[in-house]
Amino acid sequence: MSSTGISELIFFIATLIVTASVVGALAYQTTDLTTGMKNSSSQVSSMMDDNFKIINDPSQIPFKASTGYTFYIKNIGTQAFYFTNNTVTVMINGTVISNSKLIFNNTGNNGSLAPAQVGEILVNVTLAPGYYTLTISIFNGLSKQLIFEV
DSSP states (O other): OHHHHHHHHHHHHHHHHHHHHHHHHHHHHHHHHHHHHHHHHHHHHHHHHSOEEEOOOTTOOOEETTTEEEEEEEEOSSSOEEOSTTTOEEEETTEEOOGGGEEEEOTTOSSEEOTTOEEEEEEOOOOOSSEEEEEEEOTTSOEEEEEEEO
């Protein structure tokens, strides 16, 4: 009789240990999942805060012999972002345009582009007639492309 009670007690204790192990594993996985969701939402939020659009007409890019091609960038995000040759990378057909051939203009020329503000990037390069791909990347890695014709 006493042996039955002892064996039931051992099974009960073993069940408690297994249950505690499963609860611990589930708690760890839940914490890991929650942390991953938090990091992912922070990245998406940052991309929404810092967003822009190239607003040129791809078939009529303004050109002046003294300054080159003019590309218009509009901040469509909710926060200002840095708008200088140190924080924005400009590429044409995958070739990075050197800082000496770039001029950044915006209202106030304060080095940042406020929400809904339009800035200019003057690219002083010579391009033969044809189609080109302009890629602009800002400091956080967000990139936009425009296929245009010269």
